[in-house]
Amino acid sequence: MDVHHEDILNNDWINDIKLNEGAKWQVNKATHEGVLEMQTLLKTEKTVSIEAYHHLATQLNQVKNTIIKKCDMKGKAHNNLHVWLLPLIQKLxxxxxxxxxxxxxxxxxxxxxxxxxxxxxxQY
Structure with missing residues (x-):
């Protein structure tokens, strides 16, 4: 993995994301359901070969695309969701x-x- 890709692994986005005055941001239903689906895929997909990893990435990408397409969030909640989502897009x-x-x-x-x-x- 080259140096650029090593930077992707570190999850530095955590330094940029903020809570909503100490509380979690409200998300729309599509975002919440999509994240739950991604968590399930990560737990259930067996990744023993490079093809399996590519398959997992494809599936996660499809869910991510659905989240983006159905996003109707606005304001600071939306902005902070992007802080979380953009590094994920790069990793996928x-x-x-x-x-x-x-x-x-x-x-x-x-x-x-x-x-x-x-x-x-x-939270939803």
Missing amino acids: DVLLNSKSVEDASKLKYSIEENINKYNTYF
């Missing part, structure tokens, strides 16, 4: 193009961390 793109199981495994772990942090900042 890199996972889709990863060449080794070792790199893909690191990316999957970082994606899981990213997706699971959703519950720290957002």
